[in-house]
Amino acid sequence: MTILLDANDVEQLAPMPRLVAAVERGVLEEAQGTVVMPPRMNLTMRNGGFFRVMPALIHKSGVMGYKVFHGAIEWGVRYLIVNYSQENGELLAMMDAHYLTAARTGAATGVATKYMARTDTPHVAVIGSGLEARTNLLGVAAVRKIKRITVYSPNPERRAAFAKRMAAELDIEAKATDTPEACVRGADVVVVATNTTGRAASIAYQGKWSEPGMHINAIGSTMLRLREIDPDTFGNSGRIVVDSRHQVENESGDVVAAIKENKFPPDRVFEMKDVIGGSVSGRADDREITLFKSVGTAIQDVMAGFVVYEEAVRTGRGRDVGELLSLKQFGS
Amino acid sequence: MTILLDANDVEQLAPMPRLVAAVERGVLEEAQGTVVMPPRMNLTMRNGGFFRVMPALIHKSGVMGYKVFHGAIEWGVRYLIVNYSQENGELLAMMDAHYLTAARTGAATGVATKYMARTDTPHVAVIGSGLEARTNLLGVAAVRKIKRITVYSPNPERRAAFAKRMAAELDIEAKATDTPEACVRGADVVVVATNTTGRAASIAYQGKWSEPGMHINAIGSTMLRLREIDPDTFGNSGRIVVDSRHQVENESGDVVAAIKENKFPPDRVFEMKDVIGGSVSGRADDREITLFKSVGTAIQDVMAGFVVYEEAVRTGRGRDVGELLSLKQFGS
Numbered sequence: 001m002t003i004l005l006d007a008n009d010v011e012q013l014a015p016m017p018r019l020v021a022a023v024e025r026g027v028l029e030e031a032q033g034t035v036v037m038p039p040r041m042n043l044t045m046r047n048g049g050f051f052r053v054m055p056a057l058i059h060k061s062g063v064m065g066y067k068v069f070h071g072a073i074e075w076g077v078r079y080l081i082v083n084y085s086q087e088n089g090e091l092l093a094m095m096d097a098h099y100l101t102a103a104r105t106g107a108a109t110g111v112a113t114k115y116m117a118r119t120d121t122p123h124v125a126v127i128g129s130g131l132e133a134r135t136n137l138l139g140v141a142a143v144r145k146i147k148r149i150t151v152y153s154p155n156p157e158r159r160a161a162f163a164k165r166m167a168a169e170l171d172i173e174a175k176a177t178d179t180p181e182a183c184v185r186g187a188d189v190v191v192v193a194t195n196t197t198g199r200a201a202s203i204a205y206q207g208k209w210s211e212p213g214m215h216i217n218a219i220g221s222t223m224l225r226l227r228e229i230d231p232d233t234f235g236n237s238g239r240i241v242v243d244s245r246h247q248v249e250n251e252s253g254d255v256v257a258a259i260k261e262n263k264f265p266p267d268r269v270f271e272m273k274d275v276i277g278g279s280v281s282g283r284a285d286d287r288e289i290t291l292f293k294s295v296g297t298a299i300q301d302v303m304a305g306f307v308v309y310e311e312a313v314r315t316g317r318g319r320d321v322g323e324l325l326s327l328k329q330f331g332s
Numbered sequence: 333m334t335i336l337l338d339a340n341d342v343e344q345l346a347p348m349p350r351l352v353a354a355v356e357r358g359v360l361e362e363a364q365g366t367v368v369m370p371p372r373m374n375l376t377m378r379n380g381g382f383f384r385v386m387p388a389l390i391h392k393s394g395v396m397g398y399k400v401f402h403g404a405i406e407w408g409v410r411y412l413i414v415n416y417s418q419e420n421g422e423l424l425a426m427m428d429a430h431y432l433t434a435a436r437t438g439a440a441t442g443v444a445t446k447y448m449a450r451t452d453t454p455h456v457a458v459i460g461s462g463l464e465a466r467t468n469l470l471g472v473a474a475v476r477k478i479k480r481i482t483v484y485s486p487n488p489e490r491r492a493a494f495a496k497r498m499a500a501e502l503d504i505e506a507k508a509t510d511t512p513e514a515c516v517r518g519a520d521v522v523v524v525a526t527n528t529t530g531r532a533a534s535i536a537y538q539g540k541w542s543e544p545g546m547h548i549n550a551i552g553s554t555m556l557r558l559r560e561i562d563p564d565t566f567g568n569s570g571r572i573v574v575d576s577r578h579q580v581e582n583e584s585g586d587v588v589a590a591i592k593e594n595k596f597p598p599d600r601v602f603e604m605k606d607v608i609g610g611s612v613s614g615r616a617d618d619r620e621i622t623l624f625k626s627v628g629t630a631i632q633d634v635m636a637g638f639v640v641y642e643e644a645v646r647t648g649r650g651r652d653v654g655e656l657l658s659l660k661q662f663g664s
Contacts, residue, residue, distance in 0.1 A: 004336075007658040036375045036383075043368045046391035046418055051368075053398065055385050059378035066385065068398070068414070071662070075421050078657040082400070082412075086378055089407050094426065098658045195662075321651065325410040326339040326430045330403075330527070 002325070003318040005095035005308060013311035013318075014100055016138045019107035019304050020114070024276060026058055026303035027111065027243075031277025034059040037298050039246060047072050056298035062086045067097055067301040081305040091325050093309040093318070097301065102135040104304035105296055108243055108272070109217040110139030112292035113189060115275050115282035116241060117215035121188035122147035127180050127204050127228075128193035128220065129153035129162035136191045136219060141170050144189065148173035152183035153194070184209050192218040198227025198253065207232025212287040221254035222295045229254050229293075235263035238288035239280075243272050247295050255293065335644050336651040337427035345643035345650075346432055348470045351439035351636050352446070356608060358390055358635035359443065359575075363609025366391040369630050371578060379404050388630035394418045399429055399633040413637040423657050425641040425650070429633065434467040436636035437628055440575055440604070441549040442471030444624035445521060447607050447614035448573060449547035453520035454479035459512050459536050459560075460525035460552065461485035461494035468523045468551060473502055476521065480505035484515035485526070516541050524550040530559025530585065539564025544619040553586035554627045561586050561625075567595035570620035571612075575604050579627050587625065 005013065029035045036057040043051040049072025057064035064084050071077030079097035084090065113121075121144045126133050129151060137149065149166060151174065153159045159176040167174035177183040184190050184205070194204045207230055210216065216237070220228040234240055235258070242248045248255045249264075258264040272292075274280040283290045312318040337345065361367045372386040381404025389396035396416050403409030411429035416422065445453075453476045458465050461483060469481065481498060483506065485491045491508040499506035509515040516522050516537070526536045539562055542548065548569070552560040566572055567590070574580045580587045581596075590596040604624075606612040615622045644650040 004653055004656060006654075006656060034378075038373055038375065041370055041373075041387060043370065043387060043389055045389055045396065046366075049421070051387070051389060051396060053385060053387050055373060055375060055383070055400075057375055057377055057383055064377065064383060064402075066400070068387075070396075070416065070421060071660075072421060073662060076659040076661045078421055078423065078659060080414075080423065080657055084402065089381070089402060089404060089410055091410065091412065094656070096657050098660045319653065321336055321653075322338075324336060324338060324426070325412055325428050327407065328403075328409045328411070328430050330405060330408060 002091045002321050002323060003093045003309065003312050004321055005093060005312055005318040007096045007098055009318050010095050010308055011099045013308045014103045016107065016142045018307045019103055020110040020139060020142045022303040022307045023104060023107040023300050024111045025061060026299040027272050027276045029058050029060050030299055031273040035299060040298060045072060047074065054298035054301060056302045058299060058302060059086065063302060063306045065302045065305060067298060081301050083302065083305045083309050093305065093312065095305060095308060100304055100308060102131045104300040105132060105219050105294065106135030106139035107304060108294050108300050109136045109191065109219060109292065110142045112217060112241060112272060113140050113215060114143035116290045116292060117144060117189050118213055118286055123187045124149045124189045124191065125184040125187035126151045126191045127183060129158040132193040132219060133162065133191065136193045136217060137166060140189055140191060146170060146172055150175050150177050150183045150187065152177045152180045180204060181209055187214065190214060190216040192216065192220060192228050194220040194228045195226060196228050197225055203230045204228040205233055206230050207236040210236045210289045212289065215290045217292045218254065219294050221252045223251060224253045224256060227253045227257065231258040231261040231263040233291060234258035236289055237291035238284055240269045240291045240293060241272055241275055242269065243294040244297050245271050248293055251295050252293065334423045334653050334656040335425045335641065336653055337425060337640060337644055339428045339430055341650045342427050342640055343431045345640045346435045348439065348474045350639045351435055352442040352471060352474045354635040354639045355436060355439040355632050356443045357393060358631040359605050359608045361390050361392050362631055363605040367631060372630060377404060379406065386630035386633060388634045390631060390634060391418065395634060395638045397634045397637060399630060413633055415634065415637045415641050425637065425644065427637060427640060432636055432640060434463045436632040437464060437551050437626065438467030438471035439636060440626050440632050441468045441523065441551060441624065442474045444549060444573060444604060445472050445547060446475035448622045448624060449476060449521050450545055450618055455519045456481045456521045456523065457516040457519035458483045458523045459515060461490040464525040464551060465494065465523065468525045468549060469498060472521055472523060478502060478504055482507050482509050482515045482519065484509045484512045512536060513541055519546065522546060522548040524548065524552060524560050526552040526560045527558060528560050529557055535562045536560040537565055538562050539568040542568045542621045544621065547622045549624045551626050553584045555583060556585045556588060559585045559589065563590040563593040563595040565623060566590040568621055569623035570616055572601045572623045572625060573604055573607055574601065575626040576629050577603050580625055583627050584625065
C-alpha cells in the first residue's frame with residue numbers, strides 16, 4: 001500500500017514531540033554507524049535554480065527514502081519526501097514536504113536544545129516570524145518548559161501576530177519587541193529562523209548579544225547567499241554543534257563567513273551525532289554559550305516522513321493508491 | 333497536475349519509436365552539454381540489497397527528474413521514475429518503471445543500432461527470452477527493417493514461446509535454435525539480453541562467434557555479478573560504444589572482466605554521445621564488428637518517463653492526483 005499525502009494531510013500528521021523523538025533516533029543511528037547517507041546532490045536547473053536530492057537509509061529503524069526539493073526565483077520551492085520500508089522494500093508514502101521540512105528543522109532544533117540548553121530555560125527569544133520561526137519554537141517547547149517568549153522581526157504586524165498566535169498555541173506569555181537586541185536580552189534559549197541575506201547590515205543576530213549560559217539555534221542560512229548570524233556568534237560560543245559538518249561548511253553563508261574570520265575553530269565544532277551518541281557533551285557548564293547551526297539532513301527528512309506515514313496509517317488520513325510499484329523478481 | 337501511472341498504464345503508454353526518438357534527443361543533448369547528470373548513487377540496504385538514485389536534468393527538452401530503483405534477493409526489484417517540468421517546476425508524473433526500464437534499455441539499443449549497424453540488416457539474433465530480450469528486439473525493429481529473427485535461451489519452451497510471440501508482434505519469420513552459436517550464425521545484428529552470472533561457463537555470448545559486419549548489443553551485465561559476454565566479444569570488436577564509460581567500468585561485470593584481459597582498449601571505446609553528437613562514426617565500414625554495451629543512464633529514464641507522461645496527457649490515461657506539491661514562495 002502506497003499513501004499519498006498532500007500539504008494539508010502532512011500538517012495534520014506531524015506532531016512535534018514525535019518528530020523530535022524520530023530525529024533523535026535517526027541521529028543516534030548515525031552515531032552508531034547504522035545509517036547510509038551520501039553527501040546530497042546539488043544540481044542546477046537551466047534557469048539557475050537548484051534541484052537537490054537527499055537520500056538516507058536508516059537501518060535499525062527499518063526505513064529509507066529521500067527528499068527531493070527544487071526551486072527557482074521565478075516560481076518558488078517544492079519539496080517531496082518518499083519513504084520505503086527496509087523490511088520488504090515497499091513504497092510506503094510520497095508526501096508534500098513543504099511544512100514537514102520546516103517541522104523537521106524544528107525537531108532537529110528540539111533535539112539540539114534537549115542536549116545543549118540548560119535544564120531550566122523559561123525564556124525563549126525568537127528572531128523571525130515565519131513558518132520556521134514557529135516550528136523551531138515548537139521544537140524547543142517539545143523538550144523544555146517555556147514560560148515566556150519574546151519575538152522580533154522587522155515587520156511590526158508580523159511580529160505581533162506571531163506573538164499572539166504562539167501565546168495561544170503554547171499557553172505562555174509572548175511579547176513582540178522593537179529590536180532584536182531587546183528580544184534576546186536575558187533569554188535562556190534563542191531561535192534565529194530568518195531568510196535574511198545579510199545585505200545592508202541586516203544580519204539578524206550578533207554575537208555580541210550572546211550572554212553566559214545562553215543556547216542559540218540558527219537554522220536560516222542554508223544557502224551561501226543567506227546570512228543571519230555574524231561570525232562573532234560563532235566566535236563567542238564555547239561550543240558549536242552542527243547537523244552535518246560537510247554540509248554547513250559548503251552550504252551555509254554564515255559558516256563560510258565565520259570560517260573566513262577564523263571563528264569556526266575545529267576544536268570547538270562538533271556534529272550532532274557526537275553529542276547524541278555521547279562522545280561529546282552538549283555543554284560544559286551553566287555559563288557556557290552554546291550554538292546549534294543546522295542546514296538539514298536527509299536523516300531528518302526520512303525519519304520525519306516515516307512519522308507522518310505512521311500517523312497516516314493510524315488515522316486513516318491520506319490517499320491510498322494501492323501498490324504503485326510492481327515487483328520484478330530476480331531471474332524474470 | 334500530477335499523474336500517477338501504474339505498471340499497466342506505463343506499458344500501454346510506451347510506444348517504442350517515440351522512446352527511441354526521446355532517448356536519441358537526450359543523448360544528443362548530452363553531447364551538446366545541456367544535460368546535468370551526476371554519477372548515480374549506489375547505496376546499500378541493511379540486508380545487502382541496493383538502493384540506486386539516478387537524477388538527470390535535460391535542459392533543452394525542458395524536463396528533469398530521476399529514477400530510484402532498489403532491490404534485494406529476498407524480495408526482488410522495484411523501479412520508480414519521477415518527472416518534473418523545467419518550465420515551471422511542476423511535478424508532472426510518478427510512475428512504476430519496471431516495464432519502462434526494460435523499454436528504455438531497448439530504446440537505447442535502438443539508437444545505438446541506428447548509428448552503428450549496417451543499413452541492411454534482415455537477420456537479427458536474440459540471446460535471451462525475457463522482457464529485456466523483447467524490448468531490445470523492439471528497439472532494433474524501430475530503426476531497421478527486420479525480416480527474420482533467431483532466438484536462443486536455455487529453456488526450450490521459453491525460446492519457442494518467444495519466437496512465436498515476436499513473429500506475430502513484428503510480422504516476421506522467427507525460429508528458436510538449440511544453441512547460441514546456431515542462433516547468431518550469419519546474423520546482421522545480435523541482441524544479448526540475459527541475466528546470466530557467467531558461472532559454470534554459462535557466458536551467453538562468445539566473441540569467437542562474431543562475424544565481419546555484425547553489430548552486437550549487450551545489455552544484461554549491469555552488475556558486477558552478472559556476466560553474459562566474454563572478453564573476446566570486446567577484443568574482437570573494431571569499436572565499442574557504451575552509454576556511460578564511468579558506469580560500465582564500475583558496474584558491468586563483463587566490462588570489468590574485459591579490462592582485466594586488456595580487451596577494453598581506450599582507443600576503441602567511445603561513448604554513445606560521441607556517436608550521436610557526430611564526433612565519432614558508428615562504424616568504420618561494412619566489415620567492422622561493432623559492439624554496444626549499456627548499463628542504463630538517468631537520461632534514458634527521464635526522457636522515457638517524459639514520453640510516457642506526454643502519452644498519458646494525450647490519452648487521458650493514469651490517475652490525476654491534482655497538485656501534490658505545494659509551492660513555497662521565496663521570502664515566505
